[in-house]
Amino acid sequence: MTIYTASVTAPVNIATLKYWGKRDTKLNLPTNSSISVTLSQDDLRTLTSAATAPEFERDTLWLNGEPHSIDNERTQNCLRDLRQLRKELESKDTSLPTLSQWKLHIVSENNFPTAAGLASSAAGFAALVSAIAKLYQLPQSTSEISRIARKGSGSACRSLFGGYVAWEMGTAEDGHDSMAVQIADSSDWPQMKACVLVVSDIKKDVSSTQGMQLTVATSELFKERIEHVVPKRFEVMRKAIVEKDFASFAKETMMDSNSFHATCLDSFPPIFYMNDTSKHIISWCHSINQFYGETIVAYTFDAGPNAVLYYLAENELKLFAFIYKLFGSVPGWDKKFTVGQLEAFNQQFESANFTARELDLELQKGVARVILTQVGSGPQETKESLVDAKTGLPKK
Numbered sequence: 001m002t003i004y005t006a007s008v009t010a011p012v013n014i015a016t017l018k019y020w021g022k023r024d025t026k027l028n029l030p031t032n033s034s035i036s037v038t039l040s041q042d043d044l045r046t047l048t049s050a051a052t053a054p055e056f057e058r059d060t061l062w063l064n065g066e067p068h069s070i071d072n073e074r075t076q077n078c079l080r081d082l083r084q085l086r087k088e089l090e091s092k093d094t095s096l097p098t099l100s101q102w103k104l105h106i107v108s109e110n111n112f113p114t115a116a117g118l119a120s121s122a123a124g125f126a127a128l129v130s131a132i133a134k135l136y137q138l139p140q141s142t143s144e145i146s147r148i149a150r151k152g153s154g155s156a157c158r159s160l161f162g163g164y165v166a167w168e169m170g171t172a173e174d175g176h177d178s179m180a181v182q183i184a185d186s187s188d189w190p191q192m193k194a195c196v197l198v199v200s201d202i203k204k205d206v207s208s209t210q211g212m213q214l215t216v217a218t219s220e221l222f223k224e225r226i227e228h229v230v231p232k233r234f235e236v237m238r239k240a241i242v243e244k245d246f247a248s249f250a251k252e253t254m255m256d257s258n259s260f261h262a263t264c265l266d267s268f269p270p271i272f273y274m275n276d277t278s279k280h281i282i283s284w285c286h287s288i289n290q291f292y293g294e295t296i297v298a299y300t301f302d303a304g305p306n307a308v309l310y311y312l313a314e315n316e317l318k319l320f321a322f323i324y325k326l327f328g329s330v331p332g333w334d335k336k337f338t339v340g341q342l343e344a345f346n347q348q349f350e351s352a353n354f355t356a357r358e359l360d361l362e363l364q365k366g367v368a369r370v371i372l373t374q375v376g377s378g379p380q381e382t383k384e385s386l387v388d389a390k391t392g393l394p395k396k
């Protein structure tokens with residue numbers, strides 16, 4: 001049996017200017033443009049292998065070792081678009097094997113919790129679409145391929161690039177101009193760090209897909225957000241990234257997270273994605289910035305209670321002293337600081353008038369896991385395959 005295969009890793013992206021609202025629910029066309037930071041695949045990534053052979057009987061996905069249904073419109077839309085592009089290739093070069101006519105075996109693994117509010121669908125669909133595009137040797141640009149990932153999950157299109165990424169909403173009815181483009185590569189502003197505070201890995205009550213359309217249908221604030229707030233913030237944030245202006249980037253990121261959650265609260269019935277720990281994290285961050293008299297940390301929350309904090313390498317110790325004080329030896333901290341450095345810093349701020357001490361206990365109770373990461377690259381082809389080259393099934 002001749003089995004063709006390709007494997008790709010893909011990253012998670014966390015929005016700093018939120019996508020919230022669809023103007024077309026079938027094509028996943030958004031009501032506004034958005035911006036995100038791609039996180040390092042050293043810490044959070046999806047690995048997906050795609051294989052095909054004439055003998056395969058049906059399209060099958062295995063996710064984290066278990067069969068996972070792909071009989072849903074979104075995944076089928078992705079497979080159909082990818083096959084169509086391969087068919088166009090084959091019609092131009094009849095010497096090519098007719099991969100477009102054969103069934104696919106897709107094997108995928110996340111190295112972080114799936115469906116737990118950490119954007120696994122973004123990394124997952126980006127990996128699935130990229131792996132099949134590699135398998136089919138598609139010549140299309142990354143932005144063109146991002147249009148297909150968008151149909152799997154809107155935010156997935158942004159995971160097709162590394163660094164700082166915009167999803168340009170587009171205006172065309174068929175969505176051909178709604179795609180991801182890179183604003184800046186991770187190497188253009190490599191000092192950007194991220195700290196994920198996992199508050200809960202319980203599946204949320206209202207999915208992003210359902211929540212955003214409830215907001216579109218019922219929120220009175222939503223119109224103001226998409227017509228005035230986001231277009232202006234998009235340009236300010238893009239400029240802040242290009243100019244590496246963290247203070248502006250941080251302010252816009254925090255204000256957009258607040259604005260997005262305000263429209264959720266303004267939906268009817270209201271949608272509460274953040275919980276009390278999330279709100280404590282917001283107060284804690286503002287207290288830290290106030291303590292230093294400058295903005296060293298920015299928070300953002302997606303459709304869930306987990307926080308992603310953005311900060312610069314030059315301020316790592318300043319922020320980390322607070323994190324270490326609360327959570328002690330977080331995995332990876334000892335690669336950055338010695339206990340002596342952190343203890344010395346703790347002494348310094350113990351004597352200071354830090355206003356958020358009473359939050360410490362709440363945060364220690366509410367935060368289940370701390371993940372340290374940074375800005376990272378886009379999908380990468382890899383020789384690491386999850387498919388058995390002889391059988392076309394998941395490796396045992």
Ligand SMILES: Nc1ncnc2c1ncn2[C@@H]1O[C@H](COP(=O)(O)OP(=O)(O)OP(=O)(O)O)[C@@H](O)[C@H]1O
Pocket residue numbers: 046047063108109110113114115116117118119120121122123124125127128207208302303304
């Ligand atoms: N590696 C993957 N390959 C293919 N599909 C995946 C992969 N990981 C996740 N998915 C799809 O994404 C779904 C989870 O998406 P969901 O939006 O519920 O959670 P999330 O994206 O992890 O969290 P959030 O959207 O709140 O950030 C899974 O049920 C699966 O359908």
Ligand SMILES: C[C@@](O)(CCOP(=O)(O)OP(=O)(O)O)CC(=O)O
Pocket residue numbers: 014015017018019020028034121152153154155156208209302303
């Ligand atoms: C709050 C968000 O994370 C919403 C993400 O929504 P999804 O991309 O998960 O929605 P679908 O297009 O319906 O799959 C903001 C963002 O990532 O921009």
